[in-house]
Amino acid sequence: MVPVQRGRNHTGESMIIPVRCFSCGRVIASDYIKFVEESKRIRNETGHEPTGAEKSEILDNLGIERYCCRRMILSNADLIDEIISY
Amino acid sequence: MAPKRKGAREEGEYKMLKIIELKDNFIRFEIDGITPGIANSLRRTLINDIPKLAIENVVFHHGEIRDKDGNVYDSSLPLFDEMIASRLGLIPLKTDLKLNFRDECSCGGTGCDLCTVTYSINKLGPGDVYSSDIMPVNRPDLTPTDPMIPIVKLKKDQAILVTCEAILGRGKEHAKWQVTSGVSYKYHRTFTINKSEFNKWTYYKEKCPKSVVSETDDQIVFSDDTPCRFLSQLFEEDHVKIDEDDTRFIFKFETDGSLKAIDVLDYAIKRLEDRFNTLMESLSD
Numbered sequence: 001m002v003p004v005q006r007g008r009n010h011t012g013e014s015m016i017i018p019v020r021c022f023s024c025g026r027v028i029a030s031d032y033i034k035f036v037e038e039s040k041r042i043r044n045e046t047g048h049e050p051t052g053a054e055k056s057e058i059l060d061n062l063g064i065e066r067y068c069c070r071r072m073i074l075s076n077a078d079l080i081d082e083i084i085s086y
Numbered sequence: 087m088a089p090k091r092k093g094a095r096e097e098g099e100y101k102m103l104k105i106i107e108l109k110d111n112f113i114r115f116e117i118d119g120i121t122p123g124i125a126n127s128l129r130r131t132l133i134n135d136i137p138k139l140a141i142e143n144v145v146f147h148h149g150e151i152r153d154k155d156g157n158v159y160d161s162s163l164p165l166f167d168e169m170i171a172s173r174l175g176l177i178p179l180k181t182d183l184k185l186n187f188r189d190e191c192s193c194g195g196t197g198c199d200l201c202t203v204t205y206s207i208n209k210l211g212p213g214d215v216y217s218s219d220i221m222p223v224n225r226p227d228l229t230p231t232d233p234m235i236p237i238v239k240l241k242k243d244q245a246i247l248v249t250c251e252a253i254l255g256r257g258k259e260h261a262k263w264q265v266t267s268g269v270s271y272k273y274h275r276t277f278t279i280n281k282s283e284f285n286k287w288t289y290y291k292e293k294c295p296k297s298v299v300s301e302t303d304d305q306i307v308f309s310d311d312t313p314c315r316f317l318s319q320l321f322e323e324d325h326v327k328i329d330e331d332d333t334r335f336i337f338k339f340e341t342d343g344s345l346k347a348i349d350v351l352d353y354a355i356k357r358l359e360d361r362f363n364t365l366m367e368s369l370s371d
Contacts, residue, residue: 019176030234
């Protein structure tokens with residue numbers, strides 16, 4: 001079972017992935033969906049959480065080069081599903 | 087007269103621009119014969135002086151929303167309206183540079199087809215609202231460039247009904263009008279190796295064949311204009327002579343898709359020239 005992440009996320013904006021990278025302005029919201037899907041695929045195939053190297057490879061394949069954009073995706077906690085019921 | 091800088095070109099000598107790598111949303115190019123000051127002004131122009139379309143005004147429908155069958159939906163959303171408006175603004179839209187700026191338009195700033203593009207979103211829950219749900223009203227060709235940006239989630243019996251107006255703006259006003267990201271430049275750099283002093287040159291030649299600038303019987307020269315990750319090891323090695331030319335600049339940047347990279351560069355150079363001319367005119371008066 002995947003542990004539920006709680007609390008405000010590290011990037012400041014709560015609940016949903018920000019549209020753009022805070023530092024450089026690259027659009028990252030659509031890549032986040034692809035990142036989550038790819039992580040799910042790895043989880044189903046291997047039965048464990050994606051390792052750092054696997055996450056790094058996903059980000060490389062998505063064309064996310066700079067570390068400002070990479071941290072937007074890696075450090076995001078999607079909380080909108082928890083807040084939507086209120 | 088200022089002392090002649092190292093490698094400086096004669097006055098009026100042609101400035102060379104060479105495109106190294108070009109994709110729709112990415113460009114890497116070289117400019118020869120400029121000063122660091124000009125290079126930086128070009129960088130700043132690329133970041134914050136390119137016009138682009140972005141959603142500026144958003145009108146939310148509050149109250150009941152009914153569908154065709156008369157089912158009632160609630161217009162209150164899980165995110166604040168301000169936050170949704172901000173997210174809508176940041177979504178890149180295809181841009182037509184023939185549009186006018188609103189304050190310079192013949193309509194006098196009230197908004198007309200020449201300066202304003204109208205969009206609407208109408209979606210019933212449950213489900214995600216994506217940027218592909220943004221429907222252009224008066225300009226069907228100016229759609230969002232990326233259809234998969236999530237805007238908000240709707241639960242059962244929630245619905246969103248908004249109309250938005252997009253206008254042209256520049257990056258210095260708000261980040262939503264910033265076309266480019268990752269704009270950077272570096273000096274043209276060469277690694278000169280005497281073959282007799284350093285035998286590992288064959289390794290680098292094999293790994294980075296595209297980076298070889300010139301080769302003679304006793305000397306080989308590499309350049310990192312197109313990045314090759316093995317070349318960075320040369321910084322650590324002895325007997326490698328590293329030269330940087332502060333008149334040759336390698337630029338790269340990417341765009342968010344609202345404009346093509348080559349069009350952005352074209353516009354930026356013209357814009358810079360215009361602004362320099364305005365400065366010169368005002369000085370000569």
